[in-house]
Amino acid sequence: xxxxxxxxxxxxxxxxxxxxxxxxxxxxxxxxxxxxxxxxxxxxxxxxxxxxxxxxxxxxxxxxxxxxxxxxxxxxxxxxxxxxxxxxxxxxxxxxxxxxxxxxxxxxxxxxxxx
Amino acid sequence: xxxxxxxxxxxxxxxxxxxxxxxxxxxxxxxxxxxxxxxxxxxxxxxxxxxxxxxxxxxxxxxxxxxxxxxxxxxxxxxxxxxxxxxxxxxxxxxxxxxxxxxxxxxxxxxxxx
Numbered sequence: 001x002x003x004x005x006x007x008x009x010x011x012x013x014x015x016x017x018x019x020x021x022x023x024x025x026x027x028x029x030x031x032x033x034x035x036x037x038x039x040x041x042x043x044x045x046x047x048x049x050x051x052x053x054x055x056x057x058x059x060x061x062x063x064x065x066x067x068x069x070x071x072x073x074x075x076x077x078x079x080x081x082x083x084x085x086x087x088x089x090x091x092x093x094x095x096x097x098x099x100x101x102x103x104x105x106x107x108x109x110x111x112x113x114x115x
Numbered sequence: 116x117x118x119x120x121x122x123x124x125x126x127x128x129x130x131x132x133x134x135x136x137x138x139x140x141x142x143x144x145x146x147x148x149x150x151x152x153x154x155x156x157x158x159x160x161x162x163x164x165x166x167x168x169x170x171x172x173x174x175x176x177x178x179x180x181x182x183x184x185x186x187x188x189x190x191x192x193x194x195x196x197x198x199x200x201x202x203x204x205x206x207x208x209x210x211x212x213x214x215x216x217x218x219x220x221x222x223x224x225x226x227x228x229x
Contacts, residue, residue: 101218
């Protein structure tokens with residue numbers, strides 16, 4: 001019930017195309033859903049996040065779509081650029097019994113944008 | 116801009132040894148979490164510290180322990196190292212003024228256990 005399932009494992013997109021990464025969860029205690037971008041040798045960096053009472057959030061070329069009833073959410077990268085090539089992680093946050101805010105991460109998607 | 120720093124960058128230890136990793140969170144960030152990221156996987160929550168007390172723990176054995184200091188910097192200690200402890204260890208801090216409790220990650224410490 002703690003898992004967040006992410007797909008695809010890898011994704012290759014042409015420059016200018018749309019990249020779509022999907023995630024699904026089971027635990028209804030999750031209350032916040034961030035996406036992180038990670039470059040080799042770096043820590044994850046927050047890209048965009050959404051709360052479950054919102055169905056869509058857009059920031060620049062990045063959009064999160066959230067389907068609460070299906071317990072699914074996805075990241076869309078419009079006009080994908082070679083600089084977007086990185087590993088993307090979806091995550092879900094819940095409050096632990098000790099009041100900590102715990103993030104559960106998906107397994108990651110390696111995105112390659114071809115020039 | 117996260118401002119979270121970690122040291123050392125890389126570390127090589129042998130099985131059975133002990134290791135201490137350090138994290139300096141951004142000024143004013145009073146909550147620090149530690150995550151373990153194995154190669155090719157997403158980070159896994161180890162524990163979180165708030166005002167020098169552990170207030171949450173993931174599925175990690177007691178040989179993983181931590182400290183948070185009055186200046187909110189933190190340490191992760193791992194005793195009796197095992198080969199499977201080889202991973203990138205990430206520290207993340209939270210700005211208490213941020214209503215979303217967003218976690219900002221440092222660059223990590225790459226631990227190799229031989």
